[in-house]
Amino acid sequence: MIKIAMIEDDAELANVLTQYLAKYNIEITNYEDPFLALSAIALNPYDLIILDLTLPGMDGLEVCKKLLLKHNIPIIISSARSDITDKVIALELGADDYLPKPYDPRELEVRIKTILRRCSKELELLKPEAKKEIFILDEKKQEITKDGEFVKFTPAEYEIMSLMCKRKGFVVSRYDILQNCSLLNSSEESGTLAVIINRIRTKIEQDPKNPKYLLTIRGSGYKLVK
Structure with a gap:
C-alpha cells in the first residue's frame, strides 16, 4: 500500500x-x-x-x-x-x-x-555494496571455499580453519583453538599449532610470509579478517 x-x-x-x-x-x-x-x-x-x-x-x-x-x-x-x-x-x-x-x-x-x-x-x-565474503564455511559438506573456489585442507587444517571462519573478525587465542579442535591435543606445544597455521597460509595466502587473511596477533592468538 x-x-x-x-x-x-x-x-x-x-x-x-x-x-x-x-x-x-x-x-x-x-x-x-x-x-x-x-x-x-x-x-x-x-x-x-x-x-x-x-x-x-x-x-x-x-x-x-x-x-x-x-x-x-x-x-x-x-x-x-x-x-x-x-x-x-x-x-x-x-x-x-x-x-x-x-x-x-x-x-x-x-x-x-x-x-x-x-x-x-x-x-x-x-545503498552500500554488500561486502563479498572471501571465505565460506559449509559445515554440512565440511568444506571451505575461498572466493568460491574449494580449498583442500587436511582434517586438522579444516578443523582450525572452520573455527576461524565461525569467529571471523575476532581474535582466537591459541588456547581456544587447542580446546575447540579435537584433532589437536590440548597438551601439545603451540609450536605444533604454528606449523599447521603456516600450512593453512600456504593454501589461502598469495604470500604466506606476509599474510593478509589469517593474521597472527602477537601475544593473543590468530584472527581471520572479514
Whole structure:
C-alpha cells in the first residue's frame, strides 16, 4: 500500500482523488490545514506528498520549503495557479513534479508511480555494496571455499580453519583453538599449532610470509579478517 499525504483545502477534490486512487492501492490522508499537515508528516511515514499551493494561513511554496528542509519525501505540486514563476520556484526548491489543475486523476496516478519507481532506483544506487565474503564455511559438506573456489585442507587444517571462519573478525587465542579442535591435543606445544597455521597460509595466502587473511596477533592468538 502506497501511503500519501495530501495538503489540499478543496475537500471535494480531495475526496474524489482519495476514492479514485484507492483502486490503485494508494491510500490518501488529506490535510486541509498546512500547519496540521506539517505536524502530521513529522510523526507519520508517507511515501509521497501532494501539495496544493493556495492554502489557508500559509502559502504552498512556504510549506514546500519547510517540508524539504526536514524530510526526504517526494513532492508533487498540484495547483490551479497559472503563473510559470510558481512552477519554476517549486521545482527549484526541490519539488519532484508540478501538475496544473484541472487534471485527470489517472494522470496523477501515473505520475505518483513514476516518481516512486525513480526514487526507489535512486535509493538502490545509494545503498552500500554488500561486502563479498572471501571465505565460506559449509559445515554440512565440511568444506571451505575461498572466493568460491574449494580449498583442500587436511582434517586438522579444516578443523582450525572452520573455527576461524565461525569467529571471523575476532581474535582466537591459541588456547581456544587447542580446546575447540579435537584433532589437536590440548597438551601439545603451540609450536605444533604454528606449523599447521603456516600450512593453512600456504593454501589461502598469495604470500604466506606476509599474510593478509589469517593474521597472527602477537601475544593473543590468530584472527581471520572479514
